[in-house]
Amino acid sequence: MFSVLVTGANRGLGLTFVRQLLNLAKPPEHVFACCRSPENAADLQTIASNNPAVKVLKLDVANKLTYKDTVHDVEQIVGDQGLNLLINNAGIISRGNVENASTEDMERLYQVNVVGTLGVTQAFLPILRRAASFTNSDDETMSIEKSAIVNISSIMGSITLNNSSSAVAYRTSKAALNMLTNCMSIEFASYGVLAVAMHPGWVQTDMGGVDKAPVTPHESVSGVLATLDKLKGLDASGKCYEYTGRTLPW
Ligand SMILES: NC(=O)c1ccc[n+]([C@@H]2O[C@H](COP(=O)([O-])OP(=O)(O)OC[C@H]3O[C@@H](n4cnc5c(N)ncnc54)[C@H](OP(=O)(O)O)[C@@H]3O)[C@@H](O)[C@H]2O)c1
Numbered sequence: 001m002f003s004v005l006v007t008g009a010n011r012g013l014g015l016t017f018v019r020q021l022l023n024l025a026k027p028p029e030h031v032f033a034c035c036r037s038p039e040n041a042a043d044l045q046t047i048a049s050n051n052p053a054v055k056v057l058k059l060d061v062a063n064k065l066t067y068k069d070t071v072h073d074v075e076q077i078v079g080d081q082g083l084n085l086l087i088n089n090a091g092i093i094s095r096g097n098v099e100n101a102s103t104e105d106m107e108r109l110y111q112v113n114v115v116g117t118l119g120v121t122q123a124f125l126p127i128l129r130r131a132a133s134f135t136n137s138d139d140e141t142m143s144i145e146k147s148a149i150v151n152i153s154s155i156m157g158s159i160t161l162n163n164s165s166s167a168v169a170y171r172t173s174k175a176a177l178n179m180l181t182n183c184m185s186i187e188f189a190s191y192g193v194l195a196v197a198m199h200p201g202w203v204q205t206d207m208g209g210v211d212k213a214p215v216t217p218h219e220s221v222s223g224v225l226a227t228l229d230k231l232k233g234l235d236a237s238g239k240c241y242e243y244t245g246r247t248l249p250w
Contacts, residue, residue, distance in 0.1 A: 001084045001145050002131070003030040005074065007061055007120060008090030010035035010044055012205035013152065016217040017087060018044065020225060022051055028084070032074055034059035061090045061116030067123040075127055082131030085144050085228075086124050088117045089152045093170045093207050106169040113173035117151055118180060125188075132192035142194040142237060144228045149188070151181045153197035153240060160249035178240055178250050185238030194231060197240040198224055199248055215243070 004021055008014040010033075018033045031054045035041045038056045048054040057073055060066045074083060092112045094105040132147035142148070155161060157174025165171075177197065184195035201215040201223070202208055208215075223243030230245070231237075240248045 001026075001028045002081050003032070003074075003078050003083050004028045004085040004087065005032040005034060005083055005124065006087045006089055007034045007059060007116075009033035009056075010037070010041040012207060013200055013203060013217055013221060014087075014089045015043055016221040017089065017224075018047060018054065020218070020221045022047070022053065024225070027053065029053060030055070030077055032057055032070075032077075032083075034070060036060045059120070061088075061120050062111045064119055067119065071123050071127070074124070078127060078131075080130065081134050082129070082147070083124055083127040084131045084147055086121065086128060086149045087152065088120060088149065090116065091152060091207070093167060095167050096169065097165045098168050101168045106172070109169045109173045110176065113170075114176045114180060117177060121149055121184065125193075128188075128193050129191045140192065141233050142189075142192055143232050144194065146194075147192060148194040148196070148228070148231070149181075149184055150224075150228060151177055151184075151195070151197045153177050153181070153199055155199045155242070155248060157197075158240070158248055158250060181240070182238050182250070189234055189237060194237040196228075196231065196237060198227070199240065199242045200224055201243045219243075 006014050006017045009018050033044050034057045038058050044056045048056050057070045059070045128147050154174045156171045157178050181197040200220045202213045203215045203220045204210045204213045220243050227241050227245045
């Protein structure tokens with residue numbers, strides 16, 4: 001894989017994606033680690049200062065005005081080869097149920113988890129398409145090596161598996177993200193761009209709860225990357241996977 005972009009890369013799963021991508025047997029030549037405040041992203045800045053493959057770029061997924069410069073910076077670096085993999089990882093949660101969730105919270109979560117994913121994907125689509133059509137082999141099979149969008153969703157967005165009304169804004173935003181992923185897979189199939197949703201497990205991050213969650217960020221991201229590596233062809237697109245590799249029902 002030539003190039004990868006991760007949103008929300010300054011902490012939690014996003015930061016772990018950056019670290020583990022660099023540790024792959026064949027690491028990407030370019031890792032774009034996007035976050036809201038590069039100047040405060042101490043861990044990312046340390047990684048970037050030791051590894052020229054990493055560029056720390058400003059991207060607030062809820063603020064369209066920040067997209068243009070980031071797309072420009074990425075485009076300058078990747079050129080004709082385009083962007084192979086977009087990991088829409090940035091996300092937020094709130095806890096209320098149907099009776100007491102605030103409508104403001106619901107709007108805030110949709111803005112980041114759904115609208116942000118749509119906006120960022122639209123902004124990078126031309127260079128994802130460029131990667132899909134850039135070829136130095138005869139292999140036209142869709143894959144993350146070629147061109148893919150991975151939306152970090154949650155099992156909490158699965159309607160089939162749901163048995164709770166807690167965190168209703170989060171559950172509904174991830175259900176909407178799942179539908180958005182499905183629509184991306186249908187619309188982008190003819191471009192050769194794969195699109196999947198991914199449940200990373202219940203993970204020890206600020207969101208998952210460092211003391212409560214059973215899965216370490218390292219286990220989660222290793223599982224996600226191993227799962228993504230196996231996705232080949234149209235049949236693999238338009239599905240929701242878990243970090244263990246199993247397919248989850250929508
Ligand atoms: N942890 C879990 O158990 C779990 C389970 C299922 C799914 N997920 C999903 O996994 C993804 C990562 O979660 P996490 O556990 O790593 O959470 P986290 O530790 O809370 O980190 C969230 C990341 O998203 C970024 N972010 C929030 N709003 C943003 C915005 N408007 N623009 C750009 N970045 C923004 C944060 O940046 P700041 O530092 O600037 O706030 C932070 O880097 C999320 O999509 C989450 O829904 C997590």
